[in-house]
């Protein structure tokens with residue numbers, strides 16, 4: 001890979017805490033290598049700010065390999081930036097060229113209040129899972145793993161849905177700030193599996209109810225969530241969720 | 255205090271069964287009034303918190319991320335071992351036990367490892383019941399692959415995202431207990447001290463990372479499940495936040511630290527690309543099932559990989575270790591890569607890399623596909639295309655990750671890889687019941703020193719974390735808590751809580767008031783460089799002595815010149831980091847002391863003075879067949895205690911993978 005250095009202008013959302021008003025701050029960074037990751041570029045910025053005696057920019061991150069779902073930047077109007085099927089931490093600077101201006105904001109949704117700068121509170125996702133995103137099996141209750149064969153296709157579909165990293169990009173990308181893609185991924189993960197059958201109806205109804213309670217918007221089939229999802233969680237999961245929900249509520253036998 | 259490992263008497267293969275049927279129990283009514291604190295929600299912590307909640311204990315669980323689902327376990331890629339023998343290839347509890355003891359270069363406890371192998375099968379059952387979507391064959395049954403240091407296929411996996419799927423399973427069980435009111439979850443909280451009353455662990459001081467406030471929490475017992483300390487090297491495959499603080503505070507409160515110098519350097523990671531590097535990315539060991547590792551036969555060969563003909567390539571692992579080939583254990587593979595690069599055969603711009611090549615596997619799988627589909631007259635290009643699809647189905651996410659980071663397509667050119675710090679076998683010393691030397695204080699998962707000896711085999715950390723949390727602690731903790739049922743919850747205005755909080759408060763303020771000139775990050779980087787250069791893949795007496803001096807000097811500099819922006823009572827990631835790096839510096843010193851003390855080479859601990867003529871690790875069983883358990887005695891003062899390792903069943907021999 002061809003390697004080069006660049007100077008960039010960053011417009012970054014700064015907000016002291018949940019209550020304070022926020023604003024954009026403009027920074028210049030120099031000598032950014034095309035081999036850096038986007039977050040390493042932010043490391044450079046923060047080191048520079050600390051050296052200047054200023055406050056660094058707060059942002060969430062942990063694994064830096066696209067799996068923990070912690071990183072969450074809205075970059076030039078796109079959740080996790082321009083690359084397809086990608087998290088912020090896996091975006092690399094070879095995407096940019098010398099002189100570019102990059103605008104960085106936090107996820108924006110009522111259900112994700114800002115904690116500081118680019119850091120938001122996503123506890124609402126945990127609450128949705130608490131409402132039923134599990135199979136009720138206590139430790140020690142399990143039968144031999146191979147006593148329950150599962151069609152490979154179903155296991156693969158279940159895995160594809162379970163690959164969701166709970167980052168919230170789907171919510172940030174959605175004009176309605178809906179959490180349907182996240183919720184549907186969890187429902188589908190468990191609904192494809194025979195183990196998930198017993199609690200199937202209750203699960204979907206309770207989780208949908210909890211999502212509404214958390215203040216997420218409703219789904220109007222725009223599809224921005226799927227387009228920005230770093231893990232390629234498909235809209236088909238939402239279709240599946242709707243079917244599950246219909247069956248659960250229509251039968252009326254909850 | 256003499257070390258008592260509390261290993262039950264009796265035959266190795268009946269110890270655990272016997273223990274389980276004779277240990278003390280706590281009845282359901284009493285469980286409801288007993289509180290347990292769990293630090294960490296990775297595989298070890300989440301499985302423990304969920305299982306203890308299910309049993310009826312009142313659990314408080316803590317993690318520093320914004321959700322328990324994001325613990326570092328989420329990043330584990332390759333798989334989890336279990337002695338199921340589903341492949342009918344000769345696996346058994348004994349073989350998993352034996353492979354683990356041998357892989358650990360005879361520095362682990364037989365009783366613990368045997369128990370681990372015994373419960374390994376239950377883990378897979380439990381995870382499948384929770385809905386973990388492991389990879390399956392067309393017949394609907396579970397699929398397996400191989401990992402290093404074994405000759406059977408016992409690794410269960412979910413593409414390259416096994417840790418994610420296992421953790422989501424444990425997380426969901428945990429959230430279920432939260433919903434039922436049995437577990438209270440404290441995310442974005444960092445434990446900063448253990449509170450001891452009358453010698454027993456009785457609670458913690460934690461900092462709310464959003465508001466900066468210090469909180470006191472009581473528990474009849476405290477479980478440290480805070481993960482490993484590989485980030486002492488600054489660059490490692492660990493998540494950025496992984497740290498030693500919880501374990502280190504426990505150590506300073508009296509818990510001995512076991513084998514701190516035992517570090518695992520993983521052979522297949524994406525090489526460092528420049529000074530800006532903030533972490534290193536693993537390319538799972540599972541890739542060694544199909545990838546072949548090589549360097550050019552010629553030194554300083556500047557040709558591109560694809561321009562080097564087959565007979566000018568040195569498949570050095572296959573050459574040196576024909577029996578295990580590319581699947582030798584990690585320590586062996588890492589040293590072999592270093593040896594080739596140091597000798598001038600390295601590849602890539604930095605020359606600090608070797609190739610991991612999938613061309614042969616792609617061709618092989620392509621041909622198998624052609625056979626399966628009964629096709630005829632298929633062009634080589636089509637065979638390769640089909641082969642690539644098979645490889646993508648096995649390792650797709652890893653290949654994508656590689657391409658995002660390096661900008662190179664590993665389906666077309668071999669990956670460049672180099673060893674990197676990955677895992678720490680050392681950790682808090684625990685007895686058979688997973689209790690540290692502080693009564694009521696336990697350590698689970700990577701945070702304890704337990705089962706992997708001097709080198710961990712691939713896919714065994716996930717197994718151990720879940721064994722500890724699902725199947726060991728629910729029994730062993732009862733044996734302690736049965737005698738605590740009369741202890742009422744201790745109010746947190748108790749003088750011990752007040753004093754502990756004050757100490758934490760003072761330390762934080764001291765840090766904030768230094769107002770020096772150097773950032774936490776740059777001091778951490780400097781620590782990492784000392785550790786990597788002198789306490790890394792190869793160590794020697796002189797280097798370790800220098801490292802200790804350098805770390806002491808760095809510690810002084812840290813405490814007189816660190817600069818932490820912002821304020822105490824707010825969300826302040828720089829302060830969080832400073833708290834962690836301060837502890838890493840103290841740990842680094844102890845690691846070097848331990849490495850200096852251990853005048854032998856074993857597993858991941860390679861002392862240059864102790865090697866065979868072929869450059870293999872040379873153990874000194876007569877002098878070092880022990881666990882080094884260090885007691886904290888004050889600033890830079892540590893006292894060594896030895897737990898002799900007794901091998902009743904396995905006979906330690908020189909490890910050979912030839």
Ligand SMILES: Cc1cc2nc3c(=O)[nH]c(=O)nc-3n(C[C@H](O)[C@H](O)[C@H](O)COP(=O)(O)OP(=O)(O)OC[C@H]3O[C@@H](n4cnc5c(N)ncnc54)[C@H](O)[C@@H]3O)c2cc1C
Pocket residue numbers: 293294295296297298299316317318319322324325326327328329330331332333334416417443444445446479480481482491492493496497499500536538676677698699700701712713714715716717719
């Ligand atoms: C990239 C990578 C791939 C891996 N792949 C595999 C694999 O394929 N197979 C395998 O067997 N092993 C693998 N491992 C190793 C394995 O993932 C880890 O050893 C294991 O997951 C550790 O689990 P744990 O529960 O002990 O700790 P972790 O998962 O690290 O969890 C630590 C928890 O402690 C919390 N914590 C830490 N400090 C504090 C504090 N002071 N206060 C409050 N909370 C705190 C954190 O928030 C977190 O919840 C891999 C490791 C890496 C780095």
Ligand code: SF4
Pocket residue numbers: 163164165166167168169170171181182185225228229230231232233
């Ligand atoms: S569905 Fe996709 S975008 Fe939404 S939380 Fe899951 S991984 Fe993130």
Ligand code: FES
Pocket residue numbers: 060061062063064065066067068069070071087088089090
């Ligand atoms: S930091 Fe973990 S997904 Fe980006």
